[in-house]
Structures are given as structure tokens and as C-alpha cells.
Amino acid sequence: MNGVETTFDIVVGIDASADAELALRWAFANAGLTGTRIRAVLAWGPGGRPRVVDDISPSIGVDDLEHAALQVLHDAVRRTHPGDLAVDVVERTVYDAPSDALVEESRDALMLVVGARGLARMRRMFVGSVTARCAQEAPVPVVVVRGPAPPEPDGRPILVGVDGSESSLAALRWAALQAGLRRVPLRVAHCWLPEPPFDPACLPAFDPPAFDEAVLEKAARLTLDTAVEQGLASRTDVAVEAVLVAGSAAHGLIVAARSAQLLVVGARGRGGFGGLLLGSVSHQVVTHAPCPVAVIR
Template structure:
């Protein structure tokens, strides 16, 4: 099965930017592009419904024109790209989550129609980024131009989710012909104060240096292991290992994303709670990164 790249399109500026990114992704992968518009059935409340239980409303003519116009513009900009359009009776978030079961990649804008200006990430984007059955690319209209030839950036923390993210990031960097930057953020209290487990006791001054050295060594080991795996799979890829001293890993990655073309994150890293489908660090990065963010969900079925 030739899995398509799927983009959710509702006519909003955010979704049109997402469609453009989806067209590029489909071209790089030699996959068809499907532009999907989910329209909410009055009895469905955003949940996929059984068409045999209730009558389905007719697709919206204005939405169909919008989809066809968007498809025509993308075909013109990306010659040879196969683009299909369709409307689905269902909430946009639920529709795209369902589409992700059969997709190579799902691309969504950070906020579509009906989004509130104070929210950096809309309900649909949050739903798809959290529950997708394949990698999900979240695109937000950039305040500054995104460097086209910028590196692909990925966080490393030793977790299975991060390992999956590194694999996707390496594939993406190889497709684009750019560098892959592996980042591991390690942290030591900037006040240089260490709390002793013994009440009233204090650590000797050299303890801070030993503690810091241990963090640095662990960071170097994690990065070296991840880089070795990437170089084995992609011998010609330039891989940069970047340990970063930061109080919070998400802040280090947000800052680094300013010069990146893409940031890849695991859906949940070390310390994540199993009940959360998208970890707190991943949520923060999807909300605040300066470039598009790829959430590295595993494929729901066998990858083709």
C-alpha cells in the first residue's frame, strides 16, 4: 500500500501553510498527497459515526472549492505531485486521527478556524499530535523565515520514544540533504548548592565538580550511542553531537530550534507517565518551537 501524506485543510492560513509543508514532504517521499477536510456532523460531535445509523449531510460546496483550489495551486508548485481531495463527515481532529492509521505522515496547522488568538496550539492539532497512529508534523506560521537548509534537530534522552525520534530525524535529514543535530540537555543546579541526604550535613566543595562531571559523561555517552546508530544506517549523513547545559531540556531545544528547519521529538521521553500520550516536554516544544515539529509516533500497522 502506498501510504499517502495527509494534510488537514480547513481554509485557514495555518492549514494552508500546513498543506504546503505536506506537499514538500510528499514529494521528498514520492508519496501521494491527500487533502482532507473533516466537517462536523450535527449528531456526531466530532466522533466518527456509522453512516448506516443516520443520514449524512452533503459535503460543503465552498469547502470543496477551497480544497480543489488548494490542490491546483500545489500541483502547479510541485509538478508531478499526485493530489487528492475529499471531505469526511466527522470532527476534524477525529477524522485526521482515523486517517493517520493509513498514512505515512499527517500534517496539521497549529491553529485552524475557530481557534482563539491566545492559544498557540488548537484543539485539532493537540488531538492529532497526541493520538496519531503515524508521525505527525505540526506547522505554525513562522514569525521569522525558517532556514530552508537548516539542520534537523532531535532531542536525545535514552528513552525508547527518543530513539524512535532519532530514527525519523535521521531519515528526514537524509531526504533533505542537511545535517542532523543530536541534542542532549543535562542539568546541574546553577546555584552550585548540593543538598545532602543527611540533615544538617553539607557536601564538600569538590562534590559539585564530581557531580557535574558525571552528568557530562552520561550526556556524552547517550549522544555517542545515538550517533553511532545513525551513522550505521546513514553513512553519508553529517551528524553533530551537541551536549547542552540547561535547567530544562525543552528550553534548550526551543532555543536551538531557531536555526533549525525541523525539530523531531518523541511522544514521551524519560519520566513520562504511561497515561499521557504526549509528554510535557513534547507538548512544550510543539507549542513554542521556532520551526515545524515532528512528533515521532510509531506506525499503527506495518510500514510499507
């Protein structure tokens, strides 16, 4: 297919994997709430196209491969399209590597939605290389979807992690929008360590200052309350629950996500290196969280 006019679509990466179809189902549900168009994209460049494209193509000719790619894409859309939902869908095939194609397609999009793992994955990998690069480089919010399928209706909260950084405040605002669309609570979490991250007994030559857990908790609560005030000052349409989670940021959010329908994080929080495209916390939750994860820039 030829070029797509500039619009704000939800771009979804398709590769005939089960996770990609979960991503498409998630995108359909979101599009139904917002009236947004879906742009389903399948890349079929050398070394990056789904094997099923080669399997159903009568030859390795470019025209036959493109036709086969379109058929694989169309079948995926047909299988996942909710029959009772009026959502416009553009089916687009791109002759390029999957990560390059999806990052480029996302430049004029509202968001990019991908499955956690594609077909070309190693069994021990928790997140695919294409997914990781999309989360690192796409200029729009990236939603990484993994199973199992959510309950219907899904009244679980949207969970967002905050640390006071501008990135986390952007994530908070985006999460509030999603909670409002779904009419579910917004759970705002700040993770903190009630104990120092080292054992003073292991450092006999070092005399650390005394740690007062109550003081640390008060500081953590101030960070949380300030983030909520700054990020949600004008919103009154969402029920907000602000919670402190004891533990490291990544582990705390992964555990808290067990009862959430979506976890939202900033691409990079406090303490990261300026040159990093994706922070360690966001990378870990994308890799290990039990629910879909949205990474916000």
C-alpha cells in the first residue's frame, strides 16, 4: 500500500504472533473509547518479516511477498476486530525492518502499541528486541501488551509510578486521561526504601548518619503529594488513590501492577543519565510487569 496521510492514529505492530494480536485487541478497545483510527502495520523486509508470509507466498518475488504480507495483515485484523465496534482501520505493509518501520510510522501517530514478544524471539527473552527498540526510540507513548486477556468489563485501576521528575509527571497526566476514558480509578504510586540500601556493618570504617524511617516516609509522602498536586491540579473527573509502596521502584511497581489493568511510567526518572533513551525502571517494568505497560516521553 502507498503512503498514509498525516493523522493521529493508533499505530499497531503486527507480525502474526499471539502477543501482536493481543496488542491489536488492546488498541481496538482504546480506539473505541476515543473514536481514533487504527493503523495496523506489518513490516516485511528481508530478515524481519513473519515466516508465514514466506509460507503462503507462491514465490520470493517482491509482488508475491507483498501480496502475502497484506493477506497475513488482513487476517490478523479480521480475527481481532470486535464486530460490534465501529473503528476505522488502515492496513499498511512496509518493506523495512520491523523496528525501523514502527518507529518511523509512529512519528505522526497518537501512540504506538506493540506485543511484548514477537515471533522472532528466544524462548528465555521476556521482551522482544523490536519491542525494546520501540519503547526506547518511538517519539510517542508506547504501550507494550502481554496476556492474559483482561476481564470484561475491566474495572481495575490504572497504575502510574511517580518520582517527582518531569517524565513521571507527563506519565501521570497521560494515565489520568486513560483512567477518565475508562471510568476507573487512578492509582498513583511512589516507591521508597524504608531502610538504607547498604548494611553499615559491612563498612566498619564508615560512620553513616542515622536513618530515621519516619523522616524518610514523610519525605516520600511529600514527593507523592507534590506530584499529584502538580500533575492533577485541574482534574476532578478521576478518582485518585495516592499510595506509598515500600521497596525499589521497579520491584514495587511490578508487584503493584498485579491488580492493575495498565501500568504507566515515564521513559526516564530521576537519577538517570541524560544520554539514556530508556531508564532502568521503565526497562524493567516493560520486561517483567504482569499487565500492559505504557512508556511516556
